[in-house]
Structure formats: structure tokens, C-alpha cells
Amino acid sequence: MRNLFNFSPRGVAIDLGTANTVVYSAGTGIVISEPSVVAMETGRDGIRRVRAIGDDAKLMMGKTPGNVETIRPLRSGVIADLDVAEEMIKHFIRKAHGGPSRFSRGPEVVISIPSCATPVERRAIRQAVSNAGADRVSLLEEPMAAAIGAGLPVTDPIGSMVVDIGGGTTEVGVISLQGLAYCCSTRVGGDRMDEAIISYVRRNYNLMIGEGTAERVKIEIGTAAPPAKGTGLETYVRGRDVTRGIPREFPLDQLQIAEALSEPVQRIVAVVRSALENTQPEIAADVLDEGITLTGGGSLLRDIAIVLADETGLPVRVADDPLTCVARGAGRTLEDAVYRGGLMAA
Ligand SMILES: Nc1ncnc2c1ncn2[C@@H]1O[C@H](COP(=O)(O)OP(=O)(O)OP(=O)(O)O)[C@@H](O)[C@H]1O
Ligand SMILES: [Mg+2]
Numbered sequence: 001m002r003n004l005f006n007f008s009p010r011g012v013a014i015d016l017g018t019a020n021t022v023v024y025s026a027g028t029g030i031v032i033s034e035p036s037v038v039a040m041e042t043g044r045d046g047i048r049r050v051r052a053i054g055d056d057a058k059l060m061m062g063k064t065p066g067n068v069e070t071i072r073p074l075r076s077g078v079i080a081d082l083d084v085a086e087e088m089i090k091h092f093i094r095k096a097h098g099g100p101s102r103f104s105r106g107p108e109v110v111i112s113i114p115s116c117a118t119p120v121e122r123r124a125i126r127q128a129v130s131n132a133g134a135d136r137v138s139l140l141e142e143p144m145a146a147a148i149g150a151g152l153p154v155t156d157p158i159g160s161m162v163v164d165i166g167g168g169t170t171e172v173g174v175i176s177l178q179g180l181a182y183c184c185s186t187r188v189g190g191d192r193m194d195e196a197i198i199s200y201v202r203r204n205y206n207l208m209i210g211e212g213t214a215e216r217v218k219i220e221i222g223t224a225a226p227p228a229k230g231t232g233l234e235t236y237v238r239g240r241d242v243t244r245g246i247p248r249e250f251p252l253d254q255l256q257i258a259e260a261l262s263e264p265v266q267r268i269v270a271v272v273r274s275a276l277e278n279t280q281p282e283i284a285a286d287v288l289d290e291g292i293t294l295t296g297g298g299s300l301l302r303d304i305a306i307v308l309a310d311e312t313g314l315p316v317r318v319a320d321d322p323l324t325c326v327a328r329g330a331g332r333t334l335e336d337a338v339y340r341g342g343l344m345a346a
Helices: 055-060 082-097 119-131 142-149 190-205 211-221 254-278 281-290 304-312 322-335 337-342
Strands: 012-016 020-025 029-035 038-042 048-053 068-071 108-113 136-141 160-165 170-176 179-186 234-241 247-253 292-295 316-318
Touching: 012 082, 012 322, 020 082, 020 322, 029 055, 029 082, 029 322, 038 055, 038 082, 048 055, 048 082, 055 068, 082 119, 108 119, 108 142, 108 322, 119 136, 136 142, 136 322, 142 160, 142 170, 142 179, 142 292, 142 322, 142 337, 160 254, 160 281, 170 254, 170 281, 179 254, 190 211, 190 234, 190 254, 211 234, 211 247, 211 254, 247 254, 254 304, 292 304, 292 322, 304 316, 322 337
Parallel strands: 012 108, 108 136, 160 292, 292 316
Antiparallel strands: 012 020, 020 029, 038 048, 038 068, 160 170, 170 179, 234 247
């Protein structure tokens, strides 16, 4: 449990992601990084209650008995299940504080939102954070948070491009003078890559594998560029034979997974290209020098930076610790007044 004297009461920043929720406590740093998953249990009285949240709930995915259901309350970065999302936010804010009732007032919360979120979706997120006990809620657009977290010169009159490849979406933002000069997004990210692996295996081997297995394969051997023949990694997976209905183990190699992932990877390339085409010429000229910075868990896919560099002709780098970039960037707005200009107040 967190020591009271170590805790800065100045607030928390939350990156409420489709796949992971990351919480940054001002003055301390990242305090939580857990899957955005909630396990709900229906009791004998018919009432649904929270059984587990985060890491514990993800372990239950695909393995629950009939009265327990694992829910991912976000889809494409926006809230899909309001009640469950609220329970999850409440749990994580409490956990960041180290207990439920240490403070008479709730914390100030900065929460990141997809730049394409509609006014209704923005209100829903703000309301959920408020209901979870926050005293003051500010919203920060994700590309801005990612750019601050990646250490880009967001307050200067220099254009920088950030591409955040998350679980649900890939967002491209071009930032200059603390504003979003251009942004666009596509509903393609890590989840879509997992689905592509599942359908590849089903199509080619007549085998059903689960989401968790597909994600493991992607992380272990996934790549955006096919390896030279005979040089790739290999892994084993277990699935159910669709025709015979029995479980079976079989090998998959990197060349096959590169083929499976080529469609989602090309969709990501297309959205980056379209952002470059639509950026004002003076800002695009800066991007030519500064290059493109990748954030989000999807940027950890092998060779994604190389493929994007080849396809755009621009330098591409992956930010340090890309999974926590958005939360660290949002957290910086609580610590450094210089960055507060990007916040959207109530
Ligand atoms: N080494 C890796 N290689 C490929 N993908 C990875 C790797 N590590 C994590 N991922 C993927 O990154 C995704 C999660 O990234 P992240 O936490 O940035 O998403 P998110 O913020 O929750 O989603 P979104 O921003 O779309 O709401 C998952 O799909 C996960 O499988
Ligand atoms: Mg994200």
C-alpha cells in the first residue's frame, strides 16, 4: 500500500485504453498498468457484481463458468459499457491512491480521449470519471498526450507527427504550437492483428484458436515485414480442430504470421500516408526533418517502423516505453504548467 507521505495529492492522469489502462500519479510516475478487463459475476440473487478487474480479470478470459463474464468496457478507445467502465475507473483511482478513503476530496483527473471521439462520447467519459469520484476532470486528446510523453517539441512552432498504434485504433496526430494541426484515425490496431491471426489459422488449418493465443503468437513471432525464407522464428499453438472437434497442437512460423498481419499493417500504412497528404505544406516540411514517432503497444510489432519508413520515405522511430507514453504525457500536464494549454476543461 502506498505511503501517504509519498503520495502527491495533485492528481492522477489516466490513459483509458481499449486494451490497457495506465495511471500516472503526479509527482510519482506510473503507478498502474493493467488490462482494461472486468470480470462480472451474476449471483444466485440475479444481481451482477464485480468479480475481478485488470490483471486478475484478464487471466479469466475465455475460461469463465456460465455465471461469470469477462468484459472489455472500451471499444476503439471509447466507452462501450458505461456501468462497467465506471467500476473499472473507480477501482483504478482507488488503487492509485492506495485505499478508498484517505482524502476528503477526490483527485483532479486528466483523462486522455481519442481525437475522433464525438461530443457524446467525450461527455460519457467525463461523466464516468466524475461518478468514479474525481473532483475535477480535464480531457486531453491522445495524440497530444502521446507527443508530450514521447518528448516531442509540442509547444514550439515545429510540426511533429505521432502515430499511436493501440489495441483498438491507430491515431495519427500532427502537432504544432500545442494544438492538433491535423488528426485522423482508423479502427485498426492490436485487436485487429489478433483477429487476422485467428482467421488465418482457421482458413489455412481449419483450427480455432482463442484471442489470448493469437495475441501471444503476435508478440512472440509477429512481424510487419516477412523474414527471408528459412530465417524466421517459430512457435507452437493449441487450438480446436473445426471438423473433428478435438484439440490439437501445431507449429506456426514467422512468414505465415507476416502474411496474416499484412492486411492490418497495410491499413496502418494507408492512414499514415493519408495524414501526410492532408497536412499543411509548411508543417509537412517539418515532419520531413523531424520524422514520425510511434507510440502505443502496436509499435512494438517487429519491423513496423521499418515498413512505415520504407512506405513514406521518412525517418520513423519508436518512442521509449511506448505503452506508457500517453499516460506519461497526460501526467506531465499535471506537473508542468507549460503543457496545460493542451487540456480541455469542463
Ligand atoms: N511486443 C508486441 N508486439 C506487438 N504487439 C504488442 C506488443 N506488446 C503489446 N502489443 C499490443 O499492443 C496493444 C495494446 O497497446 P496499448 O496499450 O497502447 O493499447 P490501448 O491504449 O489500450 O488501446 P487504444 O489506444 O486503441 O484504446 C495490444 O493489442 C497488444 O497485443
Ligand atoms: Mg492507447
